[in-house]
C-alpha cells in the first residue's frame with residue numbers, strides 16, 4: 001500500500017476528530033483510552049472517497065475474488081456504496097432487523113446460493129460485528145471468506161475471524177496510527193505508551209498479538225496455537241449442567257456428534273429407528289405430535305376402561321401410537337444404546353402454560369376447576385424426554401415455567417437462538433437476547449438450537465439442524481449446510497439430521513456417513529486450533 005497516502009489519511013482522520021483520546025466505552029463495555037469514530041466521515045466527502053479508495057486498493061492488492069460486497073451496518077454502508085458504485089460491483093445490504101412487512105428479507109440485493117460476498121468494515125476490535133454480518137450472509141447461502149477493514153484496533157479481531165474461516169485484511173493498524181501521530185507530535189509519549197499498554201493487555205482473542213499496519217494476514221498464525229477444549233474436557237468443567245456433561249461424555253465415548261431427527265409417523269418405525277441407529281447417535285430427536293394419536297377416544301375397540309386407565313387404545317380403528325408403554329420402550333432403547341431423548345416441542349407460551357404443557361413436577365394428576373386433569377397432556381413430555389426446547393420469544397418466563405417442572409427431574413432445555421429456515425427472524429439482536437436468557441438460567445438451559453456457535457462459554461452445547469451431506473434446501477424454506485461447515489467452520493457441537501438419513505435407501509449406512517463426517521470435522525477442529 002502507498003505509505004504516504006496512509007500517513008496522510010491518519011493525520012486527516014485525526015483532524016476531523018475520528019481518532020479521539022480520553023476515556024471511552026467500547027461495544028463490549030470495556031473502557032478504552034483511544035476511540036476511533038469513523039461515523040464522522042459522512043460529513044467529509046473527500047475523506048470518504050480517500051478511505052474508499054484505500055480499502056479498494058487493499059482488495060486489489062490481495063487479489064480477493066468475490067461476487068458482491070456487503071458493508072457492516074451502519075458506518076461501513078456508505079463506504080461499500082462508494083466502492084461498488086465506482087467499480088460497478090454488485091452490492092448487498094444486510095438489514096439489522098427484518099421488516100415486518102413485504103419480503104422480510106435480512107439481506108437485500110440479488111444473489112445466488114454459493115455466491116462469494118466480501119465484507120467491508122470501518123473499525124474492528126474483536127471481530128464480532130463482522131462475524132455477525134457474515135453469519136447472516138452465510139445463513140442466506142452466501143460464502144464469506146474475506147473481509148477488509150479500514151482500522152484494526154489490534155485487539156484480536158484478525159485472529160478471531162481467522163479461527164472462524166474469515167481472512168481479515170486491515171488497511172491501518174492502531175500501532176501504525178500511533179507511530180504517525182507521535183512523529184507528527186499530535187500525541188505525547190505518555191499517551192502513546194498508555195494506548196500501547198492498553199492494547200497489549202486487552203487482546204480479546206490472544207494476548208500479546210500485534211498486527212503490523214497494513215500488513216497482509218500471515219498465512220500461518222504467528223501466535224501459539226490454542227487447542228480447543230474437547231467434548232470430554234467440557235464434560236468435566238465445574239458448573240456444567242449434569243445433563244450437558246452426560247451428553248458430552250456420550251459424544252466422546254461413542255465418537256458421535258450426530259442427533260437423529262426421527263420425524264416418522266408411527267411408533268413402530270420410531271422404535272425401530274432407535275434400535276437400529278441407536279449405536280450411531282448421541283441423541284434422538286422426536287416430534288411425538290407427528291405420531292398417530294387416538295382419534296376414536298377408545299370407542300373403536302370398545303376399550304373405554306383401558307383408555308381411561310392407560311391412555312392406550314390400540315383398537316383397529318385408530319391404532320394409537322403414543323402410549324405410556326411406547327415411551328417406556330423408547331427410554332429403554334435410549335438406555336441400552338446410550339443416547340439422550342430430545343422432544344423437539346418448541347414451547348413458546350407464557351411460563352404458566354408451558355409448565356402445564358410440559359408435565360407435572362411429580363407426574364401426578366392435577367385438579368383444575370374441580371376437574372381431574374393430567375397436566376402434560378397426552379404426551380407427558382417431562383416424564384420421558386431428557387431434553388426439550390423453547391423459543392425465547394415469550395421472554396424468560398417460558399424457561400422459568402419449564403424449569404419448575406424439568407429441573408427436579410434432572411431435565412435440560414435448549415433455547416432456539418437461530419433457525420435453519422430461510423428468512424428466519426431468529427437472528428441478530430434476538431439471538432443475543434436468547435443467549436442472555438440462557439446465561440441467566442444456566443441451571444436448566446444446556447445449550448442452543450442455532451446455525452453456528454453463538455457463545456464461547458464451553459458449558460453450552462450448540463446443536464444445528466438443517467444438515468445434509470450436500471448443501472441445498474427443500475421447497476418449504478429449509479436450508480441445508482454440510483457437517484464440515486457446521487462443525488468445522490461454524491463451531492457447532494452437534495449436527496441434527498432428519499431426511500438426510502430417513503430418505504436414504506440404507507439408513508444405517510447413511511447414519512454412519514453423517515456420524516463420521518461430523519466426528520471428523522470435530523477432531524480436525526480440536527486438533528488444528
Ligand SMILES: O=c1ccn([C@@H]2O[C@H](COP(=O)(O)O)[C@@H](O)[C@H]2O)c(=O)[nH]1
Pocket residue numbers: 261263287344418419420421449465466467478496497498499500
Ligand atoms: O431451525 C430449525 C429447528 C428445528 N428443525 C428441526 O430439525 C429437523 C430437520 O429435519 P431435516 O429432515 O433434516 O430437514 C426437523 O425435525 C425440524 O423440525 C429445523 O430443521 N430447523
